[in-house]
Amino acid sequence: MQVSVYRYDPDKDAAPYMQDFDIELPAGKDLMVLDLLALLKERDETVSYRRSCREGVCGSDGVSMNGKNGLACITPVSEVAKGGKLTIKPLPGLPVIRDLVVDMEQFYAQYRKIEPYLINNEVPPTRERLQSPAEREKLDGLYECILCACCSTACPSFWWNPDKFIGPAGLLQAYRFLADSRDTATEERLANLDDPFSVFRCRGIMNCVNVCPKGLNPTRAIGHIRNMLLKRAV
């Protein structure tokens, strides 16, 4: 298999370039892309990428594989390779630190903006803040986000205004706390989202839904936030 990998070492390279490798895949096995990267690293130990849990939980190894973002550890090579070729690039739209390793600071800055924690200024109960099963169910499809950034870096609105548009990952988490029955900061949260950029840069093209490795739907969550903003305003 021919694997083409994005290479860039700012200490040595004047510009990024693509490096091709011919990799012999073991017969009868369908490797994950992360396994393929490990084989590449055996050939050239300077190839850099992030990885940790290698089972789609930590969200470290988000990369672009033949143009589609995903987690290398849970993406079978057979699913993304076309005609025996696979191109692996870093997540688009974020500054490259080295090879497939990107600087996630802009992504985290947007995440911090939505105050991703429970806010409740009422007197705490003696044991815990209880939720009914129905209230808890509202968080399904929201809390599972692992912040891998596959969705936000697949979003053109995030590429264009990464400093102002919260992005699908951040907005999914924003709705996760807006929908939480235990959170009392709904008004403040919504007041921080009604400018022309934070939420309303979403055009609903659903790239985020297409690439989310956890099968989540940020576009739907953004629609819920819009509805909450509308109801609050009229």
Added chain:
Amino acid sequence: MVTQVTSFSRNGLSDFIVQRATAYILAAYTVFLVGYLLIQGEMVYADWQMLFSHTWMQIFTMLALVSTCAHAWIGMWTIGTDYIREHYFGQSANGYRLIYQVICILTLASYLFWGVKILWGN
């Protein structure tokens, strides 16, 4: 630096509502005109003049014209603040975006005044 200063209402929700409301008006106007043409068949100058002589049609057309301007400005402003940025144009981005926005405003204002002249001019 991209800011919201030149946006339609300086508020995302308000722009969102205006863009949707004007879309409904433009859709209604389009459906009406297409339906009218299909029902009437071939139309000559006198038929057009008769149609646009009604006050309700003039108001409907003005609503559609104003809607076009508001709808287009919100859309064009969004496009301009997406593409004409420092990332692509360096320090000149603000200048280029200002020129783009002025051209958009002049074009839309011209459409509006031209429409008023056609409807109520001699």
